[in-house]
Amino acid sequence: MGQELKRTSGRTLDHVAHVYDLLSPLMLFGLEARMSRPCLGSLEDPSIRSVLDMGCGTGTLTIEAAEKLSGRPGSLVVGMDAAPKMIDVARRKAAGMNNLRFDVGIAEELPYPRQSFDGAISTFFFHHIERxxxxxxxxxxxxxxxxxxxxxxxxxxxxxxxxxKICAWSGYYLFQQDEIRENIHGELRASMEASLFRGYEIVRRHQGYISVFKLNKQGGM
Ligand SMILES: C[S@@+](CC[C@H](N)C(=O)[O-])C[C@H]1O[C@@H](n2cnc3c(N)ncnc32)[C@H](O)[C@@H]1O
Known part of the structure; x- marks a missing residue:
């Protein structure tokens, strides 16, 4: 019996799963690795043993995170994405690794109990979902x-x-993606302020339109 897929209005990428790893570096001017460095840097603390990668796509960063945590006892990195074909590619790439797992799921209804993870990362996912x-x-x-x-x-x-401005608006016109326009207009920042995180810190900027946000969970449930 197949796993029941939850529906989402997010822009999932099953249709490009087979070429995503070829196209993605082109869209980011080959700077993918440099841009994702802060994510891996945020996992330096040796007490971090469980990490979630939200909207992990084909799992490139998830795999790097798992490699980073591999010497830590009991470490586990979980990549999740709503597109089963993206997850299939990720699972193939990670064959043989044992401190990571890939789940199909939707970010707006995560299938994990509260306080499951010591750390979380997410790259280029939030411009795929509406406000x-x-x-x-x-x-x-x-x-x-x-x-x-x-x-x-x-x-x-x-x-x-x-x-x-040129890069961000070109992305919007090329993909006709309203969720990108929302980010350009500050809606991602507004969502972070309105969320339970109650704000954000921008720790780095790239190319004049990509930000690295740090979100702190001070306390709560
Ligand atoms: C541009 S890709 C980013 C993938 C990866 N993080 C990276 O940096 O290469 C955006 C991903 O978000 C996923 N996605 C869209 N809506 C989603 C949702 N509601 N929940 C989880 N993933 C979703 C898509 O399937 C896609 O893999």
Whole structure:
């Protein structure tokens, strides 16, 4: 019996799963590794043993995170995504690794108990979901993160220079994706402020339109 798939209005990427790893570096000018470095950096603390990668796609960063945690006893990195074909590719890439797992699921209804993870990362996922879902997914991230821990989110944000404006608006017109326009207009920031995280810190900017956000869970459930 197959696993029941939850429905989402998020823009899932089953249709490009087979070419995603070829296209993604082109869209990010080959700077993917440099951009995701802060995510891996946020996992330096040796007390971090369980990590969630929300909207993990084909799992490239999930695998790097699992490699980083591999010497820590009982470590587990979980990548989750709503597109089963993206998860199939991720599972194939990670064959033989034993401190990671890939789940099909939706970010607005995470299938994990509260306070499951010591850390969380998410790259280029939030411009795939609309404003209401951004806030729901952030609240879910908050719920599954342990108290006193942080999540790092990298995504399209309000452009700060001409180059950033050109890149961000080109992305919007190319993909006709309203969720990108929302980010350009500051809706991702607004969702972070309205979410249970109650705010964000921008720890790095790339290319004038991509921000690295740090979200802290101070306390709570
Ligand atoms: C641009 S990709 C980013 C993938 C990966 N994090 C990366 O940086 O390469 C966005 C991903 O979000 C996933 N997605 C869209 N809506 C979703 C949802 N509601 N819940 C979980 N994943 C979703 C898509 O299937 C896609 O794999």
């Amino acid at each position: 209401a879902l951004k806030e729901k997914a952030l609240n879910e991230l908050w719920r599954v993160l342990k108290n006193g821990r942080s999540a790092l989110v990298i995504d399209v944000d309000v452009p700060t220079n001409i180059f950033g």
